[in-house]
Amino acid sequence: MIRAVTFEKTTYNELPYKFEAGTPDIAGAIGLGAALEYLASLGIDHIMAHERELLAYGTELLESIRGLRLIGTAREKAGVLSFVLEGIHPHDAGTVLDRLGIAVRTGHHCAQPVMERSECLRRRERHWRSTTRNRNWRRWRTASDASRSCLTDERPCGSLSGIDHRP
Amino acid sequence: MNDLADLYQELIIDHSNRPRNFRPLDAGAPSAEGYNPLCGDRVTVYVRMDGDMVADVGFQGEGCAISKASASLMTESIKGKTRAEVEALFSQFHDLVTGVGNPPREQLGKLAAFSVCVTFPRESSAVPSRGTRFARH
Numbered sequence: 001m002i003r004a005v006t007f008e009k010t011t012y013n014e015l016p017y018k019f020e021a022g023t024p025d026i027a028g029a030i031g032l033g034a035a036l037e038y039l040a041s042l043g044i045d046h047i048m049a050h051e052r053e054l055l056a057y058g059t060e061l062l063e064s065i066r067g068l069r070l071i072g073t074a075r076e077k078a079g080v081l082s083f084v085l086e087g088i089h090p091h092d093a094g095t096v097l098d099r100l101g102i103a104v105r106t107g108h109h110c111a112q113p114v115m116e117r118s119e120c121l122r123r124r125e126r127h128w129r130s131t132t133r134n135r136n137w138r139r140w141r142t143a144s145d146a147s148r149s150c151l152t153d154e155r156p157c158g159s160l161s162g163i164d165h166r167p
Numbered sequence: 168m169n170d171l172a173d174l175y176q177e178l179i180i181d182h183s184n185r186p187r188n189f190r191p192l193d194a195g196a197p198s199a200e201g202y203n204p205l206c207g208d209r210v211t212v213y214v215r216m217d218g219d220m221v222a223d224v225g226f227q228g229e230g231c232a233i234s235k236a237s238a239s240l241m242t243e244s245i246k247g248k249t250r251a252e253v254e255a256l257f258s259q260f261h262d263l264v265t266g267v268g269n270p271p272r273e274q275l276g277k278l279a280a281f282s283v284c285v286t287f288p289r290e291s292s293a294v295p296s297r298g299t300r301f302a303r304h
Binding site: 092095108 | 287
């Protein structure tokens with residue numbers, strides 16, 4: 001916050017007040033309200049059922065890809081699928097998927113100890129570093145969207161690893 | 168998809184799947200380790216000099232296809248060259264992959280394959296980024 005503002009100069013308040021916020025995030029609060037209204041109009045139960053259905057469908061499709069290992073298979077998990085592909089560095093797979101119009105996140109996800117626990121790094125002697133790609137199923141509105149993305153996965157990946165990843 | 172084929176061309180896939188000189192040298196050979204915490208690339212390069220000439224060179228480490236292929240082709244390119252020749256080659260290669268000037272392709276040989284990295288900003292791991300730390304051993 002400031003102590004005084006004129007056209008000639010600005011004088012900031014002393015610490016710590018100079019770092020306190022000025023205008024509150026009014027637009028953010030209004031936006032959050034609109035988002036909650038939208039979700040309530042859909043119905044949380046419907047959203048959950050839809051997401052579960054997509055997740056189950058996506059899980060089944062991904063499990064059919066050879067050399068793909070899912071990370072995190074808890075029964076009550078959110079609509080996110082993390083996976084490693086044998087023989088392919090995540091950044092290469094991420095680049096290919098990006099060019100296919102599929103959004104994934106590659107890297108440590110700011111959670112290196114968790115990666116270590118799920119043995120993503122232990123495999124690196126054989127397969128370089130294997131971190132995971134998150135696939136957020138909530139971005140796919142329909143099962144056919146999810147299906148299309150899985151079917152396009154294996155094409156370029158096969159040539160990258162020399163492994164046949166086709167289902 | 169065409170730009171993908173340019174990036175993952177046969178030469179690069181070949182060197183990333185079957186990297187050449189992918190081994191440490193004898194104990195005592197000078198080595199240096201490079202680590203980029205941003206992308207996780209980790210490479211150790213070993214070198215044995217014979218006077219002013221690179222007698223042998225090897226590397227180990229992990230990284231994406233571009234990273235690994237560039238290390239592999241680097242070892243092939245510098246073996247038998249003098250220190251000055253290697254430094255000149257490094258300078259030309261760096262110019263190539265950062266899009267500076269127009270380095271002579273014929274002198275770069277196979278390394279010219281990495282020119283496509285300029286158009287893939289996220290794939291510039293062939294170039295030690297500012298985040299890359301090299302430590303000599």
